[in-house]
Amino acid sequence: MQESFPDTLIDRFQRRVDYVRLSVTDRCDFRCVYCMAEEMTFVPKRDVLSLEELQQVGQAFSELGVRKIRLTGGEPLIRNNIMSLVTELGQLPGLDELVITTNGSQLQRLAPELREQGVKRVNVSLDSLNPRKFRHLTRHGNLDQVIAGVDAAVAAGFERVKINAVILKGRNDDEVVDLVEFVRSRAIDLAFIEEMPLGNIVEHDRELSFCSSQELRDMISARYPLQAEGEPQGHAGPARYFSMRDSPSRIGFISPHSENFCHQCNRVRVTAEGRLLLCLGAEHSVDLRAVLRGPGYSLARLKHSIVAAMDIKPERHYFDNRGEPEIVRFMNMTGG
Ligand code: SAM
Ligand code: SF4
Numbered sequence: 001m002q003e004s005f006p007d008t009l010i011d012r013f014q015r016r017v018d019y020v021r022l023s024v025t026d027r028c029d030f031r032c033v034y035c036m037a038e039e040m041t042f043v044p045k046r047d048v049l050s051l052e053e054l055q056q057v058g059q060a061f062s063e064l065g066v067r068k069i070r071l072t073g074g075e076p077l078i079r080n081n082i083m084s085l086v087t088e089l090g091q092l093p094g095l096d097e098l099v100i101t102t103n104g105s106q107l108q109r110l111a112p113e114l115r116e117q118g119v120k121r122v123n124v125s126l127d128s129l130n131p132r133k134f135r136h137l138t139r140h141g142n143l144d145q146v147i148a149g150v151d152a153a154v155a156a157g158f159e160r161v162k163i164n165a166v167i168l169k170g171r172n173d174d175e176v177v178d179l180v181e182f183v184r185s186r187a188i189d190l191a192f193i194e195e196m197p198l199g200n201i202v203e204h205d206r207e208l209s210f211c212s213s214q215e216l217r218d219m220i221s222a223r224y225p226l227q228a229e230g231e232p233q234g235h236a237g238p239a240r241y242f243s244m245r246d247s248p249s250r251i252g253f254i255s256p257h258s259e260n261f262c263h264q265c266n267r268v269r270v271t272a273e274g275r276l277l278l279c280l281g282a283e284h285s286v287d288l289r290a291v292l293r294g295p296g297y298s299l300a301r302l303k304h305s306i307v308a309a310m311d312i313k314p315e316r317h318y319f320d321n322r323g324e325p326e327i328v329r330f331m332n333m334t335g336g
Contacts, residue, residue, distance in 0.1 A: 008065035025074040031139035062094040077106035090118030107149030111156040162189040168209040191252035213253035262316035281317025
């Protein structure tokens with residue numbers, strides 16, 4: 001007899017899960033100081049989900065009512081043959097939005113094709129507009145290349161291009177208004193993300209470098225008054241957005257420390273190794289790779305594991321300690 005499945009994923013706290021972040025690789029061409037150690041050991045390639053396995057995961061989630069998939073990593077655009085996965089996911093009937101988060105290094109080359117294959121929106125991480133500082137923060141990045149990538153994305157006509165920036169006190173907090181001016185000049189959006197205690201980094205003291213969203217809002221408002229857009233809704237995610245009177249650009253703030261948003265969490269993550277993570281700030285997970293590679297694999301078995309996993313999604317994260325990592329995995333495993 002054929003097993004029947006719900007057409008929506010609901011957890012124990014009555015939250016609907018309709019958004020999945022898929023990490024397609026843990027590898028990256030950058031080594032951002034808040035995300036990775038300088039010397040990283042990556043997962044052996046055989047342990048990373050294949051493109052076919054990633055497609056199965058995307059299909060299972062979309063058949064269970066997920067409306068939005070974000071490809072992330074590591075750097076998703078350095079994964080070999082990533083465009084074949086983009087094409088497959090772009091054709092899933094139930095999906096409203098296929099989106100991507102990238103460091104921008106490959107965007108100049110790939111932006112037009114991503115747009116053609118159905119990617120609606122791109123987020124590009126960019127923390128500094130000063131080439132020397134940008135190199136220090138990313139350890140390997142080339143600022144000109146990333147800016148060319150942002151401009152290629154704007155030219156490709158995505159529904160939305162958004163810059164993500166992590167601000168660290170003493171490193172790039174003097175560039176907050178410059179970043180606002182950068183997005184205003186291109187009529188794109190910007191979201192500031194508070195640094196999260198993921199992975200054991202030694203490069204800076206997270207307690208000392210922490211910049212709250214409120215501090216950033218104060219800095220920006222002194223130059224460009226910000227008008228709150230109200231509570232985040234639906235797919236808007238945890239960012240709180242503000243507009244400016246004289247520009248279409250919106251400025252968002254993602255504040256896992258200072259403004260807890262767990263009560264409206266609608267997302268889960270799949271790591272590059274196929275671990276379904278129910279919360280970024282907790283270790284609750286289910287090994288989807290074991291299902292995908294297990295005997296008698298079927299899409300129904302995969303869907304069954306995903307539905308069952310909803311019962312262990314925790315109520316909230318506890319990122320209350322800004323210095324010490326509570327979660328030892330690095331952000332590149334989970335894609336943020
Ligand atoms: N490589 C892509 C990129 O940089 O956009 C995608 C993966 S990256 C892990 C996704 C996002 O996580 C980036 O915007 C990055 O700035 C953010 N990120 C990484 N480590 C973080 C941390 N410890 N706290 C807050 N955000 C972090
Ligand atoms: Fe790579 Fe993105 Fe992490 Fe930077 S934030 S090291 S670009 S995965």
